[in-house]
Amino acid sequence: MCPRCLERAERVTEGIEDDSYECPSCGEGFGIDWSHGQPDRPCWPTTAREIEEARLTQACLKGERSED
Numbered sequence: 104m105c106p107r108c109l110e111r112a113e114r115v116t117e118g119i120e121d122d123s124y125e126c127p128s129c130g131e132g133f134g135i136d137w138s139h140g141q142p143d144r145p146c147w148p149t150t151a152r153e154i155e156e157a158r159l160t161q162a163c164l165k166g167e168r169s170e171d
């Protein structure tokens with residue numbers, strides 16, 4: 104679903120660990136990254152707080168991996 108207008112988005116490419124979507128309503132393009140595992144609940148609608156928490160989690164994971 105489109106993060107900007109919350110309309111249904113079309114999947115334009117399908118990758119191994121991520122998919123790319125494009126919104127036919129506003130033209131917003133975005134990707135969904137599955138590399139951390141399949142979601143156990145619907146991704147949308149979500150809140151700005153959840154997005155921020157997800158970014159912090161990803162940054163944390165990258166930091167841990169960099170020590171390998």
Ligand SMILES: [Zn+2]
Binds near residue numbers: 105109110127131
């Ligand atoms: Zn849109």
